[in-house]
Amino acid sequence: MKATQSLKNNRDFRYLYRKGKTAVSPYMAVYCRKNRLACNRLGLTASVKLGNAVKRNRARRRLREVYRTNEARLASGYDIILVARARTITGDYASIQRSFLRLMDKLGLLRDSEGGAL
């Protein structure tokens, strides 16, 4: 079982924002890039513009949950950043999950490519 590490350094975030591939929906934004490691590394971000600490925590938890439940279907060896947007807080969870899988399919991160189209 592979372990997903977390991205912590500010320089890693800035590197992905500049060089990574992106995909955007009203529910979230995704940055990703191959990292030449055996495992994936995940970064979660919620800006202060989204609201107070409760709303930002809620957005991060929903993004972590949608990543965790679909982790087995993802390809390995990538750095991924999930950025929360306004609908991450207001939308329902099923829509967020649908949007997450569509963005992953668009970036070619799903392990079986035909299973990504929901």
Added chain:
RNA sequence: CGAGCAAGCCGAGCGAUCGCGCAGACAGCUUCGAAAGGACGUCUGUGAGGAAAGUCCGGGCUCCACAGGGCAAGGAUAACGGGUAACGCCCGCCGAAGGCGACUUCAGGACAAGUGCAACAGAGAUAUACCGCCUCCGGAAACGGAGGUAAGGGUGGAAAGGUGAGGUAAGAGCUCACCCGAUGGCGUGGAAGCGCCCAUCGCUGUAAACUCUAUCCGGAGCAACACCGUGGUGGAAGCAUAUGGCUGGCCCGGCCGCUUCCGGGAGGUGGCUGGAGUAUAUCGGCAACGGUAUACCAAGAUAGAUGAUCGUUCAAGACAGAACCCGGCUUACAGACUUACUCGUAAG
């Protein structure tokens, strides 16, 4: 029953599956290791608030400076008595303002120590005389001149105590009665204060203007600080033996070579939660609060742990997330409950 006022309390509950942080245990299983043991895993326990928020006050704790102390500056507070570790907080009480009332609000010391300010209007803003009133002189009169006065008019937030009577040429605390205010005296109360058929005085407002009086305050903050470990301990310039620097101002005292620029400058562990602690009972106190006894241990993360799905109940859940820890204040907030009291209506 309706309207209101005050205080207190709660702020979604229960269950199932998957997932996360911390603590403890581990017979066995997987893996690293020679072993001790570690990791994964399994089990058990536990896991955000009344405001965790704003960072506005007060402390604990840590370091810096200190033998220690004095002065100045700056800041804060402001009726009185109590509570507290302390407070700018709380309780009680006094005064003032508001409300029919329950009750609420108040930076509530001193402009009668000194200085300043008071635009515009108004004759005049802390001292005055525009219109007036009165007397005398001149004049046929209109009016003019000299003087007295501050009752009336007008302006203003404020015009020099207020009302009435006497008095007078007209008037005026000029005199008297009552009222208001200040100071002193006496009585009363623990004190602020309250009262008096006592005496003297009549003094504009503003101190959230300077200021004065009384009391308090060394500075910085867990990104403090300590330890392990890594790197470095190099170069240039300047001042220098009581000069200079530190003691964030000065002096006595104390300590030391000092200052500026350039270069270099992974990380980890502790601090980290048992405390002015919580609950119950009882005693003292009007109350805030305090004493005693018994029981209990309730987050400790480090990119930062509480989410997803489903069922069900109330009847649809607001404001909102610990980051060293406490006591307060302020601000945000869907609603639910309890108790005391007031006013109105009806009934008795």
Added chain:
RNA sequence: GCGCCUGUAGUGUAAUGGAUAACACGUCGCCCUCCGGAGGCGAAGAGUGUGGGUUCGAGUCCCGCCAGGCGUG
């Protein structure tokens, strides 16, 4: 997390507690020009982030909030 600072027209700045909050640029209208620019003349545009308090009177003084910004390992 901690420690601080600042809010005035669209923008940049003024205003000793005292009348209707001033100036410049910008905007709009008119003149000039074949048209535009430049120039000239004129006008509109704020109630001082917000809620209270002190005062006769507050942009200014005091208190509570709100928004924005800065520093710090």
